[in-house]
Amino acid sequence: MDQNLTFVTLGVADVAASRRFYTEGLGWEPTFEVGDFTCYQVGHGLLLSLFEIDEMTADVGHPTTPGNAFTLSQNVGSRAAVDAAVEAARAAGATVLKEPQLADFGGYHAYLADPDGHRWEIAFNPGWSVAADGTATLRPIEPGEV
Amino acid sequence: MDQNLTFVTLGVADVAASRRFYTEGLGWEPTFEVGDFTCYQVGHGLLLSLFEIDEMTADVGHPTTPGNAFTLSQNVGSRAAVDAAVEAARAAGATVLKEPQLADFGGYHAYLADPDGHRWEIAFNPGWSVAADGTATLRPIEPGEV
Numbered sequence: 001m002d003q004n005l006t007f008v009t010l011g012v013a014d015v016a017a018s019r020r021f022y023t024e025g026l027g028w029e030p031t032f033e034v035g036d037f038t039c040y041q042v043g044h045g046l047l048l049s050l051f052e053i054d055e056m057t058a059d060v061g062h063p064t065t066p067g068n069a070f071t072l073s074q075n076v077g078s079r080a081a082v083d084a085a086v087e088a089a090r091a092a093g094a095t096v097l098k099e100p101q102l103a104d105f106g107g108y109h110a111y112l113a114d115p116d117g118h119r120w121e122i123a124f125n126p127g128w129s130v131a132a133d134g135t136a137t138l139r140p141i142e143p144g145e146v
Numbered sequence: 147m148d149q150n151l152t153f154v155t156l157g158v159a160d161v162a163a164s165r166r167f168y169t170e171g172l173g174w175e176p177t178f179e180v181g182d183f184t185c186y187q188v189g190h191g192l193l194l195s196l197f198e199i200d201e202m203t204a205d206v207g208h209p210t211t212p213g214n215a216f217t218l219s220q221n222v223g224s225r226a227a228v229d230a231a232v233e234a235a236r237a238a239g240a241t242v243l244k245e246p247q248l249a250d251f252g253g254y255h256a257y258l259a260d261p262d263g264h265r266w267e268i269a270f271n272p273g274w275s276v277a278a279d280g281t282a283t284l285r286p287i288e289p290g291e292v
Contacts, residue, residue, distance in 0.1 A: 001172050001220070001231040001232075001234045001235045001238070001266075001268070002220065002222070002231070003172075003174040003175065003186055003187070003188055004188055004189060004220050005154065005188035005189050005192060005194060005218055005219070005220060006189070006219055006220055006221045006274075006282075007217070007218070007219030007220075007221070007267070007269075008151065008154060008216065008217070008218060008219070009216060009217040009218075009219060009267070010216055011216060011217075026147050026149075028149040029149065031282060031283075031284065032283075032284040034286075039284070040149055041149070041281065041282050042149055042150055042151035043150060043151050043152070043189060043190065043191065043192055043280075044189065044190030044191060044192075044276075044280035045189065045190060045276035045280050045281075045282050046151060046189055046190075046192060046282070047282050047284075048151060051217075056217070058250075059249070059250060060217075060243055060244055060257045060265065061243060061244045061257070062243045062244070062257070064265075070154065070155060070156055070157060070216055070264065071153070071154070071155040071157075071197075071202070071206075072151055072153070072154060073151070073152055073153030073154070073155060074147070074148065074150050074151060074152055074153075075152045075153070076148070085147040085148070088147045089147045092147070097206055097207060097208045098206055098207045098208070103205070104204075104205060111206045111207070111208070118216065119206065119210075120147075121153070121155070122147070123153075128152075130190075130191035134189075134190035134191050135187065135191075136152075136177060136187050136191050136192070136193050137177075137178075138177065138178040138185070138193075140180075
C-alpha cells in the first residue's frame with residue numbers, strides 16, 4: 001500500500017448545505033459535481049469530496065457516523081493570514097473552536113468546525129516548507145520566528 | 147479561507163501502535179518525528195500526521211472522540227493494484243471493511259480500517275487523472291473500462 005493520499009471524503013448530513021458552506025460561503029470552486037457528489041481540488045492532485053453519510057454507509061458496507069477524531073489543516077504564511085482565514089470562515093458559518101493564538105508546537109493557529117463538525121486547523125508554521133518538487137519539510141521553530 | 151489542504155491529522159489511541167502499522171507494517175517512511183508526533187508525506191506538499199487523541203483534545207480545546215465519518219482515499223492504476231494494496235494492508239493488520247469489488251461510481255474499490263478505525267478507500271478509477279501541473283480531473287467512466 002503506497003504512501004499516498006489522493007482524496008479526503010467528508011461524510012455530511014446534507015451535501016447541499018455543505019456545498020453552500022464551501023462554495024457560496026468560502027468561495028471555493030467545485031472541480032466536479034454530479035448529482036449529490038461534489039469535490040474540490042485542495043492541493044496538487046488532491047481532492048476533498050462531500051458525500052452524504054447514508055450513501056457513505058451504503059458504499060462502505062459498514063456504518064459511518066459523525067465523528068471528529070481527525071483534523072484537516074491548512075498552513076498559511078503569517079499570523080495575519082490565520083486571523084483573516086478564521087474571520088472568513090466565521091462569516092461563512094463555521095464554528096470557531098479555538099480562537100487564533102500561539103500554539104504548543106511553537107507556531108500560531110486556530111481551529112474551526114464546518115457545518116458537520118469536520119475540523120480544520122489554520123496554522124502559521126515557519127518551520128514548514130515545500131520544495132519545488134513537492135517535498136514537505138518540518139523543522140523546529142526558532143524563538144522569535146512567530 | 148483558501149481552497150487548500152496541507153495536513154491530515156489522525157487522532158489515535160497510541161501513536162506507537164499506529165506508527166508500527168504505518169511504518170513497520172506498510173513500510174511508510176516518516177518525514178518528521180519528534181516525541182509522540184509522527185508524520186508521513188502522502189502527496190505533493192501533503193502530510194498525514196498521527197497525534198494522540200488526548201493531546202488532540204488539549205490542543206483543540208474541545209473534546210475529540212474516535213469517529214469515522216471521513217475517508218482517506220488512494221487512487222491506484224488497476225484492479226490488480228487495488229487487490230495488491232488490500233492484501234498488503236491486511237498483512238499489516240488492517241481490517242478489511244469491504245473486499246475489492248466493482249463500485250457504484252463505476253470503478254473498482256475496497257475499504258479498510260487502520261488500527262484506530264480510520265478508513266481508507268483503495269480505488270481504481272480510470273476517469274481520474276492528474277495533469278503535469280497537478281490539476282485533478284474526474285470524468286464519467288465508460289462501459290468496459292474497468
